[in-house]
Amino acid sequence: MTFDIAAVLFQDGVANGAVYVLLATVLVLVFTVTRIVFVPQGDLIAFSALTLAAFEAGHTPGTVWILALGAALALILAGGKAAGERNLAGLASAALWFGAVPAAIVLTALFLVPKEAPLLWKMAVTCALITCLGPILYRLVFEPIAAASPLVLLIAAVAAHFGLSSIGLHVFGAEGVRTPGFAGPPLVVGDLVVTRQTVGVIASSLVLVGLLSLFFRRSLSGKALLAAAHNRRGAELIGVSATAAGRTAFIVAGLIGAISGILIGPMTTLYYDSGFILGLKGFVGAIVGALAIYPLAALGALLVGLVEAFASFWASAYRDVIVFTLITPVLFWRSLASPHVEEEAE
Amino acid sequence: MMRRILAWAPLGALAVAAMAPLLLTPYQLTVATYIMLAAIVCTGLVLMTGVAGMVSFGQAAFVGVGAYVTAALSTTFALSPWIGLVAAIASAAVLAALIGLITVRMSGHYLALATLCFCISFYFLVGNAELLGRFNGITGIPPVTVGAIALRSEAAGFALVLGALALVIWWTRRLLASRTGRVLRSLRTGTVIAESFGVDGQRHRLIAFVAAAVTAALSGWLYAHVQRFVNPTPFGVPASIDYLFMTVIGGSGQVWGALLGAALVTTAKQELQGLLQPVFGATTRLDMLVFAALMIVMLHRARRGLWPLLQGLISLHLPAPPIVAGIDLPSGRARPTPGLPVLAASHMRRSFGGLVAVDDVSFDVRAGEILGVLGPNGAGKSTLFNLISGTLPRSSGELSFLGQPLASVGARDMCRRGLARTFQHVKLVPDMSALENVAMGATQRGHCGLAAASLGLDRAEERRLLGWSQHLLARVGLADKAWEAAGSLPLGHQRLVEIARALAADPVLLLLDEPAAGLRANEKTDLARLLLELRADGLAILLVEHDMEFVSELADRLMVMNFGRLIACGQPGEVRANVEVQEAYLGVAA
Structure with missing residues (x-):
């Protein structure tokens, strides 16, 4: 392997790794707040790229129908529950989150995104569509069993993934897509040639991680999330609702998923079911941080990106085998590092 | 009578099932064979998920290991399928043991994700391996031969799979009723119960995982020789998820749930495909959406699956099994002379960061006495309790048991030395009978393991262990509750079952953590009488309690803790007169 090839692989690795960093960050966030290993995060990423591609092709993206259907179901469930309890505030909140907001986004996506609209506008609507899916997923799948063990939540998450990918095939079809990214001539730094896409992805990832850390340190809802993550029951006693914390975590997950999809779309061809493998790669990274420590998780995710890039050069057919076998030494290391964890009863 | 009929019902069902090839069309026979192949895998999952509380998203890969190992051996190396069977099972066991060893120490979702x-x-590995025919797979696998007969026809394949399924179900049910099975059943609530009664919980989690993998490999072996070709498709993640769905939907708690789930999901899937494909096109996978939604609804509403619902629907009131005859097993330990110390602690200390929960505490408990430990909330009683029972390591200080110094020992070792405990928050296996819960405590008094249980060599020992448990249940006054599910007993009875379970371990020192909490007045009187009897037997009893009156009447000596320190120790009368004690309890000197 020459230096040039290594440099290109390294770039690829870091760029993919930057997206995995976002993924791992979200996985850690969602896990610490809700104890859910959020496997469908990968689906949100794939759906985001597929949505943008549909807008580019001048179609109505299938996401619109997924959102409309999901919101309607969530509205019936949440509204019905609130009405049964004669809880006016709950009714209003359900009407807002599962009624008005999704309706507005769906209508915008249907009528206000012509084929010749600027790329940024399409990206913005894509983000809105995907972000809105986050809390709906939480309401439909996880909220009713929020107190269950992580294992039950994990089974629910995997079921949700299979549900999403089966709708995905239905509304997006089996073809893969690539979306436009940061265009323009590559940058030359000394001997190195760096594509704009790479720089753009890394910069966006850094900015997002920075914003997230600001959100946790400065904003009240960020602090509430941290409190809920640290001690769910304690947080509830001081007035932080676990449900609200879960919903916030899923809004953040949706938003970052949408942006990740837009970032990774130009680098790899994405299919309706690409999300699963993508999500698991982020997960391998997150496990390095024991699903709890952000910087370690980010480092792990970066490592996954690099291993993947070099593995696809040396043994491209075995790329995924190598990445997922990587989890074995990582788990072994975690198992030695972490003291015995006592399982909760089901 | 009813029981006897029910005991023979499975055999009757087997006989009816064996007639199936005469009645079904070849297509139906193939579907039935697939259902049974899936049910074999699901039975393993019942053992692992429903019983021991672990989840695998990779069961299809173990099926694949079984199928590919035997396929390669019987084609490339032209070996007998029976050698393939041994190799298939051994490979799956080794792989599962490796994955298990790495992850069993961590909480459950790590194992689940590691299997994923x-x-x-596995899927990409076999799909890319030249030796294994890449994604085309391996063809021309020979059928299984018995003597000179090759099991080539659909009916023969059906019979082979049916026999294997019957064997797996029979074995699983036998295992679950054994000594090892009781330990496995306790794991769903965590490893605390197992460890407190001298059993290695992690090792048993590993056993359940390996057993499930071996069952899956058996199904893979059958698949390869019935189907006669293999490719990677049926061994990917979607298939693994199907197996898990089948198990959860059918009912992961019982063996029959596996069969129900496999049958329901397999047939429903075909019906759904038939319904959906004309409407949505041949490539549609919307059936998956239906199953995902069904799965989520099941998790929300009926986590134990359909089998228990079905049982409730036809309200199958099984008459309880006959009460086992009580056997008073002689103690296997040398009883210390009454009055001599059983446990001695000197200058024990435990801190959590800056907080010193137990500070320089010295005391001893003597054979044939009840030592009461009192103290307000946060006084360090529970920490002290955990230090003695081996649940928590101490920061400094000495501890000795029956004259032997204890360096650093865990709960498991303390039980083996002769210490048994109850829990402040009752920890019983709720869906196991009171008798079996008590027998869990006697695990250390038996020796038969997995192999003995599988071969039926554990009958005599089981009779002794269950008899001993029944004797102890009678002793705490619950002889007639033996076969009731522990979780359905009132709290007072649950506490008594916990005491019986502790006694089953044949202890010399009994640690009781607030045994009177939540008991009614007459129940407290019964409990007090029981404790006095046990004291008369020469047992040393350490009693942590809130109820001052209850302890003062019972205890020979009292020790009072406050802010982690021992503030008084002596006769109940003296201690109650102690000024510092009165301050701790009432805020001011009375």
């Missing part, structure tokens, strides 16, 4: 990654790796 294993499944993906």
Whole structure:
């Protein structure tokens, strides 16, 4: 392997790794707040790229129908529950989150995104569509069993993934897509040639991680999330609702998923079911941080990106085998590092 | 009578099932064979998920290991399928043991995700391996031969799979009723119960995982020789998820749930495909959406699956099994002379960061006495309790048991030395009978393991262990509750079952953590009488209690803790007169 090839692989690795960093960050966030290993995060990423591609092709993206259907179901469930309890505030909140907001986004996506609209506008609507899916997923799948063990939540998450990918095939079809990214001539730094896409992805990832850390340190809802993550029951006693914390975590997950999809779309061809493998790669990274420590998780995710890039050069057919076998030494290391964890009863 | 009929019902069902090839069309026979192949895998999952509380998303890969190992051996190396069977089972066991060893120490979702990654790796590995025919797979696998007869026809394949399924179900049910089975059943609530009664919980989690993998490999072996070709498709993650769905939907708690789930999901899937494909096109996978939604609804509403619902629907009131005859097993330990110390602690200390929960505490408990430990909330009683029972390591200080110094020992070792405990928050296996819960405490008094249980060599020992448990249940006054599910007993009875379970371990020192909490007045009187009897037997009893009156009447000596320190120790009368004690309890000197 020459230096040039290594440099290109390294770039690829870091760029993919930057997206995995976002993924791992979200996985850690969602896990610490809700104890859910959020496997469908990968689906949100794939759906985001597929949505943008549909807008580019001048179609109505299938996401619109997924959102409309999901919101309607969530509205019936949440509204019905609130009405049964004669809880006016709950009714209003359900009407807002599962009624008005999704309706507005769906209508915008249907009528206000012509084929010749600027790329940024399409990206913005894509983000809105995907972000809105986050809390709906939480309401439909996880909220009713929020107190269950992580294992039950994990089974629910995997079921949700299979549900999403089966709708995905239905509304997006089996073809893969690539979306436009940061265009323009590559940058030359000394001997190195760096594509704009790479720089753009890394910069966006850094900015997002920075914003997230600001959100946790400065904003009240960020602090509430941290409190809920640290001690769910304690947080509830001081007035932080676990449900609200879960919903916030899923809004953040949706938003970052949408942006990740837009970032990774130009680098790899994405299919309706690409999300699963993508999500698991982020997960391998997150496990390095024991699903709890952000910087370690980010480092792990970066490592996954690099291993993947070099593995696809040396043994491209075995790329995924190598990445997922990587989890074995990582788990072994975690198992030695972490003291015995006592399982909760089901 | 009813019981006897029910005991023979499975055999009757087997006989009816064996007639199936005469009645079904070849297509139906094939579907039935697939259902049974899936049910074999699901039975393993019942053992692992429903019983021991672990989840695998990679069971199809273990099926694949079984199928590919035997396929390669019987084609490339032209070996007998029976050698393939041994190799298939051994490979799956070794792989599962490796994955298990790495992850069993961590909480459950790590094992689940490790199996998921294993499944993906396996799929791509066999799909790219030249030796294994890449994604085309291996063809021309020979059928299984018995003597000179090759099991080539659909009916023969059906019979082979049916026999294997019957064997797996029979074995699983036998295992679950054994000594090892009781330990496995306790794991769903965590490893605390197992460890407190001298059993290695992690090792048993590993046993359940390996057993499930071996069952899956058996199904894979059958698949390869019935189907006569293999390719990677049926061994990927979607298939693993199907197995898990079948198990959860059918009912992961019982063996029959596996069969129900496999039958329901397999047939429903075909029906759904038939319904959906004309409407949505041949490539539609919307059936998956239906199953995902069904799965989520099941998790929300009926986590134990359909089998228990079905049982409730036809309200199958099984008459209780006959009460086992009580056997008073002689103690296997040398009883210390009454009055001599059983446990002695000197200058024990435990801190959590800056907080010193137990500070320089010295005391001893003597054979034939009840030592009461009192103290307000946060006084350090529970920490002290955990230090003695081996649940928590101490920061400094000495501890000795029956004259032997204890360096650093865990709960498991303390039980083996002769210490048994109850829990402040009752920890019983709720869906196991009171008798079996008590027998859990006697695990250390038996020796038969997995192999003995499988071969039926554990009958005599089981009779002794269950008899001993029944004797102890009678002693705490619950002889007639033996076969009731522990979780359905009132709290007072649950506490008594916990005491019986502790006694089953044949202890010399009994640690009771607030045994009177939540008991009614007459129940407290009964409990007090029982404790006095046990004291008369020469047992040393350490009693942590809130109820001052209850302890003062019972205890020979009292020790009072406050802010982690021992503030008084002596006769109940003296201690109650102690000024510092009165301050701790009432805020001011009375």
